[in-house]
Amino acid sequence: MTTIKEPLRPDDYLNAGYGVKSWLLTLDHKRIAILYLISITFFFFVGGFFAVLLRIELMTPAGDIVTAETYNKLFTMHGIAMIFFFLIPSIPAVLGNFLVPMMIGARDLAFPRLNLFSWYLYNVGGLFTLYTMTTGGIDTGWTFYAPYSSSYTLSDPVPVVVGIFVLGFSSILTGLNFLVTIHKMRAPGLTWFRLPLFIWASYATSVIQVLGTPVVAIALVLLGFERLTGVGIFDPKIDGDPILFQHLFWFYSHPAVYIMILPSMGVVSEVVSCYARKKIFGYNAMAFAILGIAVLGFLVWGHHMFISGQSVYAGLVFSALSFLVAIPSAIKVFNWTATLYKGQIEFRTPILYAFGFIGLFTIGGLTGLFLASLATDVHLTDTYFVVAHFHYIMVGGAVMGYLAGIHFWWPKITGRMYNEAWAKFSALILFVGFNLTFFPQFILGYMGMPRRYYVYPEEFQVLNVMSTAGASILGLGYLIPMIYLTWSLRKPKTAGNNPWKATGLEWTTVSPPLTHNFDSVPTVTTEPYLYDDTDDASGSAGSAGSAGLAGLAGLDSSARAALPPHPKEVKRGRS
Amino acid sequence: MVDLNSGHNPDHNPDHNPELAHQFEDMDQQKEAAALGMWTFLITEVLFFGGLFTAYIVFRTQFSEAFAKASHHLDIVLGGINTFILLGSSLTMALAVHAAQEGRKEKTIRFLGVTGILGAAFLVIKGFEYAHKFEHNLFPGASFGYDGFEPDHAQLFFILYFALTGVHAAHMIVGLLLLVVIAWMTARGRFSATYHSPVENFGLYWHFVDIVWIFLYPLLYLIDVTGRTQ
Numbered sequence: 001m002t003t004i005k006e007p008l009r010p011d012d013y014l015n016a017g018y019g020v021k022s023w024l025l026t027l028d029h030k031r032i033a034i035l036y037l038i039s040i041t042f043f044f045f046v047g048g049f050f051a052v053l054l055r056i057e058l059m060t061p062a063g064d065i066v067t068a069e070t071y072n073k074l075f076t077m078h079g080i081a082m083i084f085f086f087l088i089p090s091i092p093a094v095l096g097n098f099l100v101p102m103m104i105g106a107r108d109l110a111f112p113r114l115n116l117f118s119w120y121l122y123n124v125g126g127l128f129t130l131y132t133m134t135t136g137g138i139d140t141g142w143t144f145y146a147p148y149s150s151s152y153t154l155s156d157p158v159p160v161v162v163g164i165f166v167l168g169f170s171s172i173l174t175g176l177n178f179l180v181t182i183h184k185m186r187a188p189g190l191t192w193f194r195l196p197l198f199i200w201a202s203y204a205t206s207v208i209q210v211l212g213t214p215v216v217a218i219a220l221v222l223l224g225f226e227r228l229t230g231v232g233i234f235d236p237k238i239d240g241d242p243i244l245f246q247h248l249f250w251f252y253s254h255p256a257v258y259i260m261i262l263p264s265m266g267v268v269s270e271v272v273s274c275y276a277r278k279k280i281f282g283y284n285a286m287a288f289a290i291l292g293i294a295v296l297g298f299l300v301w302g303h304h305m306f307i308s309g310q311s312v313y314a315g316l317v318f319s320a321l322s323f324l325v326a327i328p329s330a331i332k333v334f335n336w337t338a339t340l341y342k343g344q345i346e347f348r349t350p351i352l353y354a355f356g357f358i359g360l361f362t363i364g365g366l367t368g369l370f371l372a373s374l375a376t377d378v379h380l381t382d383t384y385f386v387v388a389h390f391h392y393i394m395v396g397g398a399v400m401g402y403l404a405g406i407h408f409w410w411p412k413i414t415g416r417m418y419n420e421a422w423a424k425f426s427a428l429i430l431f432v433g434f435n436l437t438f439f440p441q442f443i444l445g446y447m448g449m450p451r452r453y454y455v456y457p458e459e460f461q462v463l464n465v466m467s468t469a470g471a472s473i474l475g476l477g478y479l480i481p482m483i484y485l486t487w488s489l490r491k492p493k494t495a496g497n498n499p500w501k502a503t504g505l506e507w508t509t510v511s512p513p514l515t516h517n518f519d520s521v522p523t524v525t526t527e528p529y530l531y532d533d534t535d536d537a538s539g540s541a542g543s544a545g546s547a548g549l550a551g552l553a554g555l556d557s558s559a560r561a562a563l564p565p566h567p568k569e570v571k572r573g574r575s
Numbered sequence: 576m577v578d579l580n581s582g583h584n585p586d587h588n589p590d591h592n593p594e595l596a597h598q599f600e601d602m603d604q605q606k607e608a609a610a611l612g613m614w615t616f617l618i619t620e621v622l623f624f625g626g627l628f629t630a631y632i633v634f635r636t637q638f639s640e641a642f643a644k645a646s647h648h649l650d651i652v653l654g655g656i657n658t659f660i661l662l663g664s665s666l667t668m669a670l671a672v673h674a675a676q677e678g679r680k681e682k683t684i685r686f687l688g689v690t691g692i693l694g695a696a697f698l699v700i701k702g703f704e705y706a707h708k709f710e711h712n713l714f715p716g717a718s719f720g721y722d723g724f725e726p727d728h729a730q731l732f733f734i735l736y737f738a739l740t741g742v743h744a745a746h747m748i749v750g751l752l753l754l755v756v757i758a759w760m761t762a763r764g765r766f767s768a769t770y771h772s773p774v775e776n777f778g779l780y781w782h783f784v785d786i787v788w789i790f791l792y793p794l795l796y797l798i799d800v801t802g803r804t805q
Contacts, residue, residue, distance in 0.1 A: 101598075108598035110608040176615045184608040185598070214619045218626035222738060229716035233630050233734050238727035244633055248626050516597070 012415065012493075012512040027112035028515055030413075033098035035119050040086050040094060041482075043126065046133070047081030048475065050074045055437075055471040061458045071454035072139035073155065079142030081133075084164055085126055087398055088256060091263035092209070093122070093174055095405045096202045098413060100178055102506035102513060103196050105187025105522040110180040114173050121170035128163030132156070141452070143253070146234035146245040150226040158227055161220045168213045168220075171259075175209030178202050187505065189524040193287070196504055196528050197280065200287045201266025204294035208255045208262075211298070216252035219245060243308055250301035258297040260394055261361070262290060264401020265332055268354045271404050272336050274502045275351040276343025279529045282335045289328035289335075296325045306377045315374055322372035329365050333358060348500070349423040353404035356431045360396025364389060367442065382452070385445025388438045396434055403430070403481065408500070410485065415493030415512040422484040430477035436470025503530055594770045606772045613776040617783050620746075624787055627739050631794065634731050641728030643799035645721075648713060649736070651803075653704050654796040657697050661785045664693035672778040678768030680761055687758045690781065694751050701744055708733070736795055743791060746784045753777055 013030045016022070023031060053074050057066055066074065097115065101108055109115050132138055138157045140149040149157050182203050186195070223245065226232025234245040273280040280286060302310060302318030336358055345351065367389040371377050380386060411417050440463035445451075449460050456464065498507040505522050506513075592602055599605040635642050671686035712720035715734045723729060757777050760766065766774060 106598060110598065111612060112596075112598065114612075172619050176612060176619070179615055180608050180612045183611060184604060210615055210619050211622055214623035215626045218623050218742075221742070222627075222630070225734070225738060229714075231715050231717075231719070231730060231734065233634065233731055233738075238730050239638070240731060241633060244630060248629070251626075521600075 011514055012510065013515045014415075014512050016515045025116075027108070027116055029097050029101050029109050029112065029115060030513060030515075032112075032115050032119055033094050033413075036089060036093040036097060036122070039119070039122060039126065040089055043081050043085035044478075046130075047078050047086055048478065050078035050081065051471065052475065054078060055468040057454055058456070058464050059468045061456050061461055063454045066454065068454055069139060072141075072452070073137035075452060076139055076141050077133050077137050080129060080160065080164075082394075083142055083256070083260075084167055085122075085129065087260045087394055088171060089122060089174070090260070090398065090402045091267065091405060092178070092202060092205055092259070093118075095198075095267065095402075095409060096178060096205075096263060097174075099198065099409065099506055100181055100202055101185070102509070102517055103199055103504060104182065104185060104190055105505045105518060105524070106181060106185040107516045107518070109177045110185060111177050115177055118170040118173040118177070121166055121173070125163040125165075125167030125170065128159045128166065132159045132163075143249060144220070144223060144245075145249075146223060146226065146232075146242050147236060147240075150223055150232060150234060151230070151237075158224055161224050161227075165217050165220050165224075168217045171209050172213045175206035175213075178206040179210065182206075187522050187524055190505075193284065194524055194527050195287075196266075197269035197283070197286055197290070198263075198266035200290045201262045201269075204290045205259050205262045208259050208294055208297065212252040212255040212259075215248055216256075219248035219252075222248075243305065243310060246305050246308055247301070247310075250304045251298075254301040254304060255294075255297040257390070257393065258293055260398040261401075262293060264357060264361075264398045264405075265290065267401045267405035267408070268336060268357050269332075270502075270504070271350045271354040271408050272339050272358075273529045273531065274408075274500050275346045275348060275354075276340050277346070277531045278339055278343045279531060280335065281338035281341075282331070283527070283529070285331050286335055289331040292328035293325060296321065296328070300325060300372075303372055303377070306374055307381050312374075319372055319374045319377075323369065326365065326369060329361075333362055333365075347424075349418075349420060349427055350404045350408035350500075352424060352427040352431075353400050353407060356427065356434075357397055357400040357404060360392050360400060360431075360434065364392030364396055367392065380445060382450055383445035384441040384449050384451055387451050388441035388445060391438045391441070396438070400430070403427075406481075406485070409506070410488070411495030411499045412506060412511050412513070414489060415495050416488045416491050417495045417499065418488040419484045422480060426477050426480035426484075429473060429480065433470050433473030433475075433477050437467050437474050438470070440464070440466045440470075503528060592770060594765070602770065609772045609776055610779075613779050617779065620783060624739075624742070627735070627742065628790075628794075631735050631739070634728075634735065635794075635798075638725065638728035638731065641725040642732045643802055644724045645729035645732035646796060646798045647803050648708075648711070648723075649796045650704055650707070651796050651800070653700055654792055657700050658788065658792050660693050660697045660700070661788050664690045664697070665782050665785045667693065668778050668781045672771075672775050675761070675766055675771040675774040676768065678766070678771075680764065680766070683761050683766070683774065684758055687754060687761065691751060691754045691758070694747055694754070698744060698747055698751075701740065708737075739791055739795065743784065743787055746787070750781055750784055753780065 013028055016028065016031075017026070023035065026032060026035075053066070054071070057064060057071060057074075063071070097109070136155060138149075138153065138155040138160055140153055140155070140157050144157060144161065182195075182199060222233060226234055231238060233240045234242050236242055269280055269286060300318055300322040302314055303322045306315050306319075336354075367385070371380060371386060371389060407418070407423060444460055444463050444467075447460070449456055493512065495511050497509065497511050500507075505518075505524070508522060509518050595602055595605060599608065667686045667689040671683050671690060674682035674686055708714055712718055713733055715730050715737065719726075719730055719733070721729050754777070757774055760773065
């Protein structure tokens with residue numbers, strides 16, 4: 001069955017109002033998602049700009065274009081822009097904002113004003129950071145370790161610290177909004193174990209945002225105090241404890257890695273199930289694995305501090321706990337693989353990115369085990385091995401998942417389809433470019449090249465040149481989607497309500513959705529991911545493929561109108 | 576073609592409460608969501624103060640004698656008066672919430688007013704305490720002058736004192752600003768016996784800030800009452 005021609009709706013959310021004011025004062029979660037999309041894309045290219053300078057400098061062993069101090073500032077600002085202003089808000093604030101209410105059949109998030117306020121906080125934090133970036137920058141590393149950041153650096157970290165503090169509240173409020181929405185606003189019949197895994201992932205992410213962020217916020221307050229008064233609790237001159245700063249910092253910043261990766265895992269689950277035309281394998285295990293990662297994520301922060309001077313016994317415990325994270329992570333990878341097994345896989349752009357995610361996340365995760373082993377880590381700490389490892393997780397994992405999601409839901413968000421050939425091409429380019437950039441860094445790190453230096457011994461040059469070459473391919477891979485996605489906006493809104501014949505409530509409404517999302521509150525009667533092709537020999541996808549949602553998906557509007565009214569006895573979820 | 580308004584549309588509902596936001600089905604759902612939102616926010620606050628309490632535990636364990644002696648420089652009487660002021664304000668806050676639940680506007684405003692006065696009194700007394708510390712060079716930094724036992728460790732105590740009470744005072748100031756907004760909304764007749772969750776949720780916030788002080792007073796002022804000589 002081909003795509004059904006849905007009548008264009010003139011009253012979709014993009015047409016709900018025109019002009020700058022209708023966007024800057026909007027309370028619609030979908031429009032706020034678009035605002036976030038613009039903001040985080042800006043910071044992605046800011047962070048990317050610094051990465052380009054880093055890689056150019058590292059093409060030769062000598063320091064060519066920047067001084068040591070400038071190099072320190074470049075990697076610091078690359079990290080700050082990418083982690084705080086791109087990766088952490090990426091999927092939650094853009095896709096989560098757009099999809100969480102739609103996937104649970106709600107008209108909006110629980111607190112729309114708070115949602116808009118979060119976006120403004122994000123931008124206030126961003127302005128503080130941009131101010132520092134344009135007036136000299138800071139050289140403390142994105143981790144702001146005391147006492148260097150508080151007493152010794154010649155640059156001024158206070159504006160950035162204020163910016164990150166403000167940004168933290170944006171993140172907390174987004175998480176709070178999602179938690180309340182998912183608890184209180186699910187459609188009738190949408191029980192916890194009928195939720196799409198993207199919702200589970202968003203839920204777990206929100207828990208981490210709500211519990212972790214305030215701790216780094218108070219650490220930054222204390223750091224700012226120390227910077228301003230010249231004395232503080234992290235200051236060893238008065239027997240203060242610099243390691244305490246690292247504890248407070250990593251108590252948030254390690255779970256923050258899961259803020260980045262869990263939403264991507266949610267996206268990949270949706271995408272894999274859809275294009276394999278199969279129910280997700282081991283749904284319950286997948287949901288519990290998400291929660292398991294979120295909980296364990298809070299117990300492993302000390303593995304960033306094996307050589308910091310924390311006690312060896314603490315190190316042993318943190319090492320053992322870190323290994324435990326591998327269990328739920330492996331459950332996820334195996335279950336995606338099992339979902340794909342014997343699936344009739346349709347090779348569209350989103351699943352290419354999802355394949356990229358699964359492969360690269362596996363490499364990133366397995367190298368994480370090297371770093372979790374106490375003895376190995378002593379050798380590898382602060383080498384390029386660590387840099388390669390977390391880029392495999394954050395870029396190979398989180399960004400690939402983000403792009404999978406953007407491509408998967410683009411027709412829903414904009415009502416338009418992008419150029420598939422270019423999209424597949426750029427997915428391929430990104431995969432090749434990414435591996436060429438970061439795989440050599442594993443070898444460099446293993447050979448002992450330390451991170452955060454702008455010069456290096458000559459024998460490391462070949463691998464560094466490979467890495468820089470890969471980075472330029474990677475950069476191209478990020479520019480191409482910018483172009484064809486923007487270009488697609490010129491086309492008419494003809495993507496159709498459900499171009500992938502996917503299950504999920506968001507596909508039952510028109511594309512782009514109406515401001516109030518659904519004409520009538522949907523009722524859910526079945527579990528998610530009922531792609532029936534595996535047991536349906538006739539293989540006629542389409543409307544049959546989405547029978548799980550009371551036949552809503554894939555039917556045209558007139559057919560939908562003919563459906564019986566939803567049963568009133570099922571109350572909206574309130575657990 | 577589908578009727579655009581075939582489904583749920585709150586604007587067409589005859590018994591629709593004007594305070595019901597469009598994203599909610601009914602007032603109960605809205606109320607539960609608001610309460611859960613406030614409780615979730617208070618959990619983040621617990622973690623926020625939790626970082627400071629962790630730091631306090633670390634240094635108090637290491638330098639317990641210096642902390643005990645430094646605590647002698649805090650004024651037990653003023654701190655004690657402030658404790659009773661805050662406990663009293665929690666009582667009036669609870670009475671204000673009760674009045675709001677009964678839909679009694681004047682009474683709500685009166686109790687909110689008393690709560691506000693008590694909160695302001697707390698801050699004034701706190702201000703006098705701070706001024707006293709500044710005069711005696713007990714504020715951490717270059718001008719810190721302390722001739723007692725282990726001055727460096729005493730300085731750590733005063734850093735934590737100012738950080739903990741300062742963050743707490745910031746919460747009090749925010750609380751007072753919110754109180755003005757809530758009182759103004761009450762005066763405008765926004766609340767009734769059926770809709771008053773902003774008053775209730777503000778009450779939760781107020782009680783939380785009070786509870787933090789209940790921990791701060793003994794941890795900072797009372798750790799060595801018997802050892803005081805003055």
